[in-house]
Amino acid sequence: MNNRLPPAGNIPSLPPRRAFIRLVGGGAVLAAGLGSTGCASGLPEAAVQPWRTATAESELRRFMLAHALLAPNPHNRQPWIADLREPGRIQLVCDGERLLPETDPFGRQILIGCGAFIELAVIAAAERGHAVTVTLFPQGAPAARSLPAGTVVATLTMGPAGSAPRDPLYAAIARRHTAKTAYAEGRPLPAALASAWVEAARRHGLQAGTVTAAEPLAALRRIAREAYEIEAITPATWLESARLMRIGPDAIAQHRDGISMSSPMIRMLHATGLFDPMQVPQRGQSSLQRVMDHWTPYETGSGFLWLASTGNARAQQVDAGRAYVRQHLLATAAGVDMHPVSQALQEFDVMRGPYAAVHRALGVDPAQGTVQMLARVGYSVAPAGPSPRRELATMLRT
Numbered sequence: 001m002n003n004r005l006p007p008a009g010n011i012p013s014l015p016p017r018r019a020f021i022r023l024v025g026g027g028a029v030l031a032a033g034l035g036s037t038g039c040a041s042g043l044p045e046a047a048v049q050p051w052r053t054a055t056a057e058s059e060l061r062r063f064m065l066a067h068a069l070l071a072p073n074p075h076n077r078q079p080w081i082a083d084l085r086e087p088g089r090i091q092l093v094c095d096g097e098r099l100l101p102e103t104d105p106f107g108r109q110i111l112i113g114c115g116a117f118i119e120l121a122v123i124a125a126a127e128r129g130h131a132v133t134v135t136l137f138p139q140g141a142p143a144a145r146s147l148p149a150g151t152v153v154a155t156l157t158m159g160p161a162g163s164a165p166r167d168p169l170y171a172a173i174a175r176r177h178t179a180k181t182a183y184a185e186g187r188p189l190p191a192a193l194a195s196a197w198v199e200a201a202r203r204h205g206l207q208a209g210t211v212t213a214a215e216p217l218a219a220l221r222r223i224a225r226e227a228y229e230i231e232a233i234t235p236a237t238w239l240e241s242a243r244l245m246r247i248g249p250d251a252i253a254q255h256r257d258g259i260s261m262s263s264p265m266i267r268m269l270h271a272t273g274l275f276d277p278m279q280v281p282q283r284g285q286s287s288l289q290r291v292m293d294h295w296t297p298y299e300t301g302s303g304f305l306w307l308a309s310t311g312n313a314r315a316q317q318v319d320a321g322r323a324y325v326r327q328h329l330l331a332t333a334a335g336v337d338m339h340p341v342s343q344a345l346q347e348f349d350v351m352r353g354p355y356a357a358v359h360r361a362l363g364v365d366p367a368q369g370t371v372q373m374l375a376r377v378g379y380s381v382a383p384a385g386p387s388p389r390r391e392l393a394t395m396l397r398t
């Protein structure tokens with residue numbers, strides 16, 4: 001059995017947080033993005049079909065939702081239920097079965113994903129000429145330290161035809177993908193993009209900035225690496241991700257969410273029982289070292305983009321998602337790639353050190369403000385493909 005990791009330069013696409021599977025006996029393998037299982041993205045055709053069919057919906061609310069479900073969201077959980085029982089409105093409900101209680105104990109990241117969903121719905125409605133009134137938490141916001149299971153996140157009320165101009169970012173919705181590969185080192189970002197990112201944040205009441213200078217960039221990379229290691233060796237957080245691994249085309253096609261793993265090698269090892277994703281890496285073991293070696297491509301790129309709110313109200317978390325997806329669409333339109341690295345922003349207990357460090361590094365006092373997103377930005381060495389999405393029908397309450 002060859003359980004050596006391929007050299008980083010040969011990795012066509014690095015997967016999300018849980019890139020590696022520990023083999024029985026202590027080895028580790030890169031677990032995703034290495035193979036093709038039947039279509040250009042390496043994922044089963046059915047799982048990525050929603051990226052191609054959104055425009056085919058004729059009814060306005062379905063058209064909006066078919067675009068909204070393409071939103072970036074943590075661990076691709078897609079925690080969305082759209083209640084259509086009231087004509088002319090959409091109620092977005094947070095799906096309590098699709099939370100991340102270990103890595104996201106208060107549902108902050110989940111609500112960011114909901115915000116991205118709302119923003120894409122609004123942009124899609126504008127494409128058909130309809131303005132949307134967004135009312136956040138119409139039945140009240142969840143408490144700051146509870147999970148938003150079943151919360152009505154927003155009511156979307158559509159205005160008449162002709163009430164909104166088209167949004168130029170619409171064209172980028174189906175082209176936006178999170179690029180988890182190595183990026184070109186040090187290539188400058190377009191100057192206009194940095195100011196457009198700040199403006200996208202301001203539009204939703206947030207602050208944003210980029211970090212590209214060598215020293216602060218290196219400091220942020222150190223914090224991100226330490227945070228990733230903490231998440232990897234903490235059993236609860238590692239196992240939460242391990243349970244979301246979708247290995248092989250059948251599992252990917254069945255779930256159409258989570259962490260897709262499609263390489264033939266992984267499928268073979270899995271089928272023959274030669275690896276155990278449920279084994280947690282430990283400090284001092286070579287398997288953890290190998291996992292950390294493969295964090296290295298994430299330490300490439302032109303810099304980081306950060307997004308912060310004054311305070312950390314639930315509505316601000318949703319607004320962070322609205323701003324973030326606009327920033328990502330702006331990047332896509334400008335040919336720039338983005339990849340959130342969220343570990344240091346997570347609120348579980350043992351992450352306290354990196355959480356404080358990342359806020360300090362960005363000049364945000366955690367007593368006053370919250371860094372909502374941190375993403376590396378730049379130019380991916382390989383184009384990113386679409387990630388799976390569940391069918392619209394599975395999210396509807398009619």
Ligand SMILES: Cc1cc2nc3c(=O)[nH]c(=O)nc-3n(C[C@H](O)[C@H](O)[C@H](O)COP(=O)(O)O)c2cc1C
Pocket residue numbers: 015016017070071072073074075076109110112113116176177178179180339340341342343385386387
């Ligand atoms: C709040 C939030 C946090 C995220 N954090 C991470 C992260 O830490 N690591 C990562 O690889 N991707 C992260 N992502 C990106 C998601 O993995 C990605 O959006 C999802 O898999 C869907 O893929 P897509 O964006 O290409 O459509 C995050 C996205 C959101 C909205």
